[in-house]
Amino acid sequence: MKTAYSFLLSIALLSQSWVQAQSDNFVFLNETGFEFNNKGVKVEGSAFAGSNALNTKMFTDVLIRPTFSEQSKSAFLEGSQSKTNLFASNKWGVEYHKDTNTYFYISNKSLLAFRSDKDFSELLFFGNSPFRGQKVSTSGLNYVQANIFSAGYGFEVYRSKKLSIKSALGLSTLNNYRQIDASEIQLYTASDGSYLDATFKNTSINETKSGIQGVGLSADICLDYRINDLNTISFEADDVNGFYLFDNQEIQIDTSFNFNGVSIDVFNAETSVANYLDSSFTETINRNKTTQNQVFLPTKMKLQWVYKLNPRATLASSVESLSLGKFGTYLETAVIYTHNRQLRTRTSLGYGDFRGFTWSESLEYRTNKYNFYLGLNNLQAIAAPIKTRNYGFSFGLFRHL
Numbered sequence: 001m002k003t004a005y006s007f008l009l010s011i012a013l014l015s016q017s018w019v020q021a022q023s024d025n026f027v028f029l030n031e032t033g034f035e036f037n038n039k040g041v042k043v044e045g046s047a048f049a050g051s052n053a054l055n056t057k058m059f060t061d062v063l064i065r066p067t068f069s070e071q072s073k074s075a076f077l078e079g080s081q082s083k084t085n086l087f088a089s090n091k092w093g094v095e096y097h098k099d100t101n102t103y104f105y106i107s108n109k110s111l112l113a114f115r116s117d118k119d120f121s122e123l124l125f126f127g128n129s130p131f132r133g134q135k136v137s138t139s140g141l142n143y144v145q146a147n148i149f150s151a152g153y154g155f156e157v158y159r160s161k162k163l164s165i166k167s168a169l170g171l172s173t174l175n176n177y178r179q180i181d182a183s184e185i186q187l188y189t190a191s192d193g194s195y196l197d198a199t200f201k202n203t204s205i206n207e208t209k210s211g212i213q214g215v216g217l218s219a220d221i222c223l224d225y226r227i228n229d230l231n232t233i234s235f236e237a238d239d240v241n242g243f244y245l246f247d248n249q250e251i252q253i254d255t256s257f258n259f260n261g262v263s264i265d266v267f268n269a270e271t272s273v274a275n276y277l278d279s280s281f282t283e284t285i286n287r288n289k290t291t292q293n294q295v296f297l298p299t300k301m302k303l304q305w306v307y308k309l310n311p312r313a314t315l316a317s318s319v320e321s322l323s324l325g326k327f328g329t330y331l332e333t334a335v336i337y338t339h340n341r342q343l344r345t346r347t348s349l350g351y352g353d354f355r356g357f358t359w360s361e362s363l364e365y366r367t368n369k370y371n372f373y374l375g376l377n378n379l380q381a382i383a384a385p386i387k388t389r390n391y392g393f394s395f396g397l398f399r400h401l
Contacts, residue, residue: 027398028373029344029364031232031306031314031336036100036156036166040400045092048377050355050390052328053084053118056378057385058125073126075386084121085327085354086114095154104153105168109239110176112145113298113354115327123187133191139184142326146297147176148241150218164224174214174243179206179295200253206292209248214295216243232306243295250292298323312338321353328353342366346375356389371398 027037028044049059057072068076093107116124120138123131152170159165183202190196218241224234304318314336321329332350339345343365350358355378362375373396381388 025366025371026338026344026364027366027371028396029336029346029362031316036103036154037097037398038400039099040097040398042095042097042103042396042398043093044095044373044394044396045090046375046392046394047090048390048392049088050358050378050392051084051086052354052356052389053079053081053121054086054389055386056381056388056391059391060385068125071386076125077122079118082118084114084116084118086112086121087322087327087354088112101156102153105170106149106151107170108147108149110145110147111298113322113327114143116141120185120187128187128189128196129193131187132189132193135186135188137184137186138182141180141182141185143178143180144298145176145178146174148218148297149173149175152218154220162226164222164226166222166224168220170218172216172218172241172243173212174216174245174295174297175212177206177213177245177248177295180204197256199256203253205251205253206248206295209246212246213248214243214245216241230308234302234304234306236300236302236304238300238302239297240299241297243297245293245295248292248295298327309335330355332358354390358390362394369400371396371400373397 027042049056053076055072055075058068058076061068061072089109089111091107091109093105095103095105097103114121117138117140119136120141123136128136150170150172152168154166154168157165157167181204182200184199185201185203186197186199188197218239219237221237221240222234223236224232226232300320300322301324302318302320304316307315309315316334316336318332318334319329320332321327330350330352332348334346334348336344336346343363345364346360346362348358348360350360358378359380360375360377361379362373364371364373366372373394375394377392377394378388378390381391
């Protein structure tokens, strides 16, 4: 009996050791925060567009036609959300991992974030004609777009039996930057469409310039605290940044004005209100221009609890927000499963912020020399674009050296 028991115990320990050893060889689907891998080169990219109110058919419409289809427009108008949150981004990067403690990277990221009351976003997306004789307002409008190129390195800051702190620091350049923040905006369109009255309260507009608009620092930080063999808590702060701007002008507006014959059309830059703000608007009101020397772009923060279900399966539940909840909060639960030596998958369900309900699947396949990764956000968007609010994908390749 002792011999049989010892044999079974040895098998169990070997199986657990095998799974643990294999987990160290997976690069993209890590159970906690970002990991440092063995010597090699990593290439990865991603793209995402999501909203709590806009449907994925509207995103597709913007790409392939000069207007929204009636089907996607009707689905948006029938929604019950009082706020419209919108976020879109794409990112690519290359990393060279010198060893298990250090890596160097270059990356490029573009982002667009928007938040307003639903009626106001309806006016921006579909024009002001349906609102003739009506006043449309929004409280708390936020808009930011930017492109960031970074180069830097990642390193392990501290490690003990329970606590691990890792960071990535980089130098960054900023271009294609524009930001609008307003405590309140009101727009009234005359019944015959002959004029437009607008009131701006505590509104700031950052003017765009071509080329590189600023330089700065960016950082990612990850803390993992191991409570015991089964439970780990992690905190991540991604895209912590600060930029010094070159000759950037910020316009402060707190007044009312009148436009004659203005028609709002988000697909036509020549007739949009934004165009008037840059041209004839200067002759209509007094602008208070100031030089803005620094800017901080949205930072994502994530708190996660990881529970080891068994040697092969891990449960991860997290809460995350962008800009300290300005665009809402997102909750997610995921199961990471190691099928065998070559394959690991991740299935997740989430809800909140600019995504609504999300179902995502991803997998990583490894060989002796390569790791391949593919992730798909919101798979149901393929079958039901009118009923879904976001979609995206990510991919990666790691070459062991």
